[in-house]
Amino acid sequence: MAVTSHASLAMHEEATRLADGIRRLVYNIWWTWNPRAQQLFKTLSEEAWVKSNHSAVAVLQALTHDELIANLYSKRVGAMAAEVIEEFESYLADKNTWGAAHCPHFRQHPVAYFSAEFGFHESLPVYSGGLGILSGDHLKSSSDLDVPMIGITLFYRGGYFQQRLNADGWQEENYPPMDPRKLPVELVTDAQGEPIVCKLKIAHTDVAFHAWRLNVGRNVLYLLDTNRPENELHHREITARVYGGDQTTRVSQELMLGVGGVRFLRAIGVDPSVFHLNEGHSAFLLLELIREQIAQGKSLADAQAAVRKKAVFTTHTPVPAGHDRFSRDLMDHLLHCWPEALKMNTEQFMDLGREQPGNPADPFTMTVLALQNTRAANAVSELNGEVSREMWRHLYNNVEAEKVPIGHITNGVHILGWMNRVTYSFWEYNLGVEWLKHIMQPDFWEKVADPRFLSDEVIWSLRYRLKRQMIEAMRERLEFQQARIGGGMAYSGQLPMHPDSLTIGFARRFATYKRAALLFSDIDRAARLFNDPQRPLQMVISGKAHPRDDGGKGLIQQIYRISRDPRFFGKVFFIENYDIQVARYLVSGCDVWLNTPRRPLEASGTSGQKTTVHGCLNLSILDGWWREGYDGTNGFAIGEDTNSNNVAEQDKIDTENLYAMLENDVIPEYFDRDAMDLPRKWIQRIRRAMVTLIPQFNTDRMVADYATKYYLEHE
Numbered sequence: 152m153a154v155t156s157h158a159s160l161a162m163h164e165e166a167t168r169l170a171d172g173i174r175r176l177v178y179n180i181w182w183t184w185n186p187r188a189q190q191l192f193k194t195l196s197e198e199a200w201v202k203s204n205h206s207a208v209a210v211l212q213a214l215t216h217d218e219l220i221a222n223l224y225s226k227r228v229g230a231m232a233a234e235v236i237e238e239f240e241s242y243l244a245d246k247n248t249w250g251a252a253h254c255p256h257f258r259q260h261p262v263a264y265f266s267a268e269f270g271f272h273e274s275l276p277v278y279s280g281g282l283g284i285l286s287g288d289h290l291k292s293s294s295d296l297d298v299p300m301i302g303i304t305l306f307y308r309g310g311y312f313q314q315r316l317n318a319d320g321w322q323e324e325n326y327p328p329m330d331p332r333k334l335p336v337e338l339v340t341d342a343q344g345e346p347i348v349c350k351l352k353i354a355h356t357d358v359a360f361h362a363w364r365l366n367v368g369r370n371v372l373y374l375l376d377t378n379r380p381e382n383e384l385h386h387r388e389i390t391a392r393v394y395g396g397d398q399t400t401r402v403s404q405e406l407m408l409g410v411g412g413v414r415f416l417r418a419i420g421v422d423p424s425v426f427h428l429n430e431g432h433s434a435f436l437l438l439e440l441i442r443e444q445i446a447q448g449k450s451l452a453d454a455q456a457a458v459r460k461k462a463v464f465t466t467h468t469p470v471p472a473g474h475d476r477f478s479r480d481l482m483d484h485l486l487h488c489w490p491e492a493l494k495m496n497t498e499q500f501m502d503l504g505r506e507q508p509g510n511p512a513d514p515f516t517m518t519v520l521a522l523q524n525t526r527a528a529n530a531v532s533e534l535n536g537e538v539s540r541e542m543w544r545h546l547y548n549n550v551e552a553e554k555v556p557i558g559h560i561t562n563g564v565h566i567l568g569w570m571n572r573v574t575y576s577f578w579e580y581n582l583g584v585e586w587l588k589h590i591m592q593p594d595f596w597e598k599v600a601d602p603r604f605l606s607d608e609v610i611w612s613l614r615y616r617l618k619r620q621m622i623e624a625m626r627e628r629l630e631f632q633q634a635r636i637g638g639g640m641a642y643s644g645q646l647p648m649h650p651d652s653l654t655i656g657f658a659r660r661f662a663t664y665k666r667a668a669l670l671f672s673d674i675d676r677a678a679r680l681f682n683d684p685q686r687p688l689q690m691v692i693s694g695k696a697h698p699r700d701d702g703g704k705g706l707i708q709q710i711y712r713i714s715r716d717p718r719f720f721g722k723v724f725f726i727e728n729y730d731i732q733v734a735r736y737l738v739s740g741c742d743v744w745l746n747t748p749r750r751p752l753e754a755s756g757t758s759g760q761k762t763t764v765h766g767c768l769n770l771s772i773l774d775g776w777w778r779e780g781y782d783g784t785n786g787f788a789i790g791e792d793t794n795s796n797n798v799a800e801q802d803k804i805d806t807e808n809l810y811a812m813l814e815n816d817v818i819p820e821y822f823d824r825d826a827m828d829l830p831r832k833w834i835q836r837i838r839r840a841m842v843t844l845i846p847q848f849n850t851d852r853m854v855a856d857y858a859t860k861y862y863l864e865h866e
């Protein structure tokens with residue numbers, strides 16, 4: 152018979168307690184914005200962590216129970232786990248929060264935040280671009296501030312595609328299916344453990360759906376999923392892909408998101424204090440809310456008034472063509488039961504979404520439905536607000552644009568989620584462990600301007616470490632990519648990026664208005680820039696084009712070919728399969744973040760906001776957020792605060808300004824070194840960026856603005 156000592160029993164109990172804590176940790180993606188938690192998972196199984204694209208679930212599943220317990224017997228691992236679990240639990244338990252002070256009643260009646268995509272982490276690809284990143288960051292900061300919020304989206308089993316280039320540099324897409332058992336999600340079930348199943352009529356069929364729950368710190372996201380055995384195959388596929396399929400799929404997805412979302416919230420007994428529509432995709436939720444009111448006996452006008460009081464709308468899209476518009480035929484077919492449910496005829500129903508009510512040829516525009524049935528609407532930067540007011544004047548009797556009731560709240564980023572361990576430790580060391588609590592306070596950041604507080608040498612050393620990290624990670628990808636694509640020149644072992652080169656980054660969706668190839672408009676002039684031995688320059692480019700956007704794919708091909716051209720080979724790199732992880736490397740490792748949208752089409756843009764905390768500088772057209780962020784000292788502007796309506800003319804002006812800025816300002820300043828080989832002016836610019844931009848362009852400030860200006864009712 153084995154003899155067990157007390158000490159041994161106590162160790163076992165402690166390890167079991169920690170193992171339970173780790174299980175709770177894994178199923179709350181708070182770990183995606185806590186570098187110490189990530190380090191813990193990496194320590195438990197580096198292989199599972201790396202192979203799964205950093206999934207804590209994969210790590211947990213790789214270890215047997217006994218192995219996990221045994222790991223935790225180690226003093227080092229046990230202490231690490233204890234520290235992270237303690238941090239997590241005190242985060243959840245903290246009562247001294249911004250939300251407790253400003254909106255305590257949201258605890259009973261949370262904000263319901265609807266968005267067609269959410270970008271949280273590389274291991275959960277249910278987003279396609281900036282809109283999703285914004286939603287993910289919104290939910291994370293709501294948790295940090297303790298603004299109770301429930302997110303609603305769809306569970307896209309095929310996610311967004313993975314990108315590969317073929318030997319021609321043409322983008323190919325594939326959709327490896329996600330297995331919910333390998334994600335930090337749980338099926339939503341009732342008290343008996345049965346899935347909660349709701350229904351929604353699409354055309355003539357009741358389509359069933361269930362939901363997955365994702366814990367996001369203090370808050371929750373529900374992902375609705377039509378992949379149920381009782382559904383016909385084409386209905387099971389409604390939620391297969393992010394913005395997948397044709398117009399029928401699109402309307403079906405939007406019905407599921409909006410109407411399905413409200414039905415699901417009712418089924419789990421949630422009565423939100425406010426519904427926030429992030430873009431028009433979810434606007435059908437307003438129909439469901441109106442239907443509920445009418446079913447209770449209200450007149451249409453009273454129903455609409457009651458719904459309007461509860462809903463707010465954020466519009467991003469600055470061009471009329473970008474808004475969802477659905478034809479009368481499509482609406483008649485897919486929403487055929489709705490006019491009757493709302494006690495109106497089909498014409499009246501269509502008028503709910505018409506820019507010209509009464510015009511039978513006018514389609515149903517989701518933005519119109521949203522603007523007319525919400526109590527407040529906003530755009531996502533000051534300029535985007537001006538553009539939106541001008542664009543929708545006709546819905547308000549053509550009043551002057553300033554009187555159109557669309558305001559703006561400029562987007563931000565969730566700083567911690569975009570940070571890597573090096574930067575995190577840097578700020579923790581220099582600003583103290585409580586620094587994250589002060590993210591939105593400008594006076595807290597002022598000390599960074601003072602070289603006695605933070606020396607030039609220390610900032611420069613951070614820059615080199617981050618660049619090294621990025622170079623090593625991208626080199627690995629490039630070698631792998633090169634081996635697969637094959638053809639032509641190879642990087643033949645030598646480091647294909649240089650830490651002393653001024654490194655420009657450009658990564659975002661390859662929508663054509665973002666003009667990824669602007670820097671190469673004059674290829675000879677570009678070649679001169681990239682081939683000055685005294686002032687070495689390199690550029691890293693990454694991004695996906697929408698699967699149906701041949702224009703965007705053409706730009707990728709053009710960049711890929713340039714990267715194989717002897718004049719640019721080894722200096723211009725295209726990195727396949729842009730995702731949150733690649734973004735995190737590039738926004739930290741690059742020296743300059745280039746942004747060249749055709750103004751005013753970049754509603755806000757957020758990638759440039761991710762760079763500042765790492766000491767990377769923005770070089771951007773004065774569009775979206777940068778028009779507000781740039782103050783002449785904290786980065787670089789391309790051109791003026793204006794634009795022409797003539798696209799060709801504007802492209803020409805912007806190209807010239809971009810080259811001039813690089814040749815006369817950016818490159819000379821970076822290579823202007825003193826006796827210690829430090830670029831003092833450049834570093835001064837980095838300080839100015841940190842002081843002026845970090846406290847402003849973050850989602851804590853943004854969510855606090857939403858809460859005070861939009862979520863809380865002002866009588």
Ligand SMILES: *Cc1c(COP(=O)(O)O)cnc(C)c1O
Binds near residue numbers: 279282658729734758
């Ligand atoms: C930040 C981010 C975006 C948005 O970038 P913009 O420059 O605002 O277009 C898109 N995709 C990923 C993966 C990101 O991290």
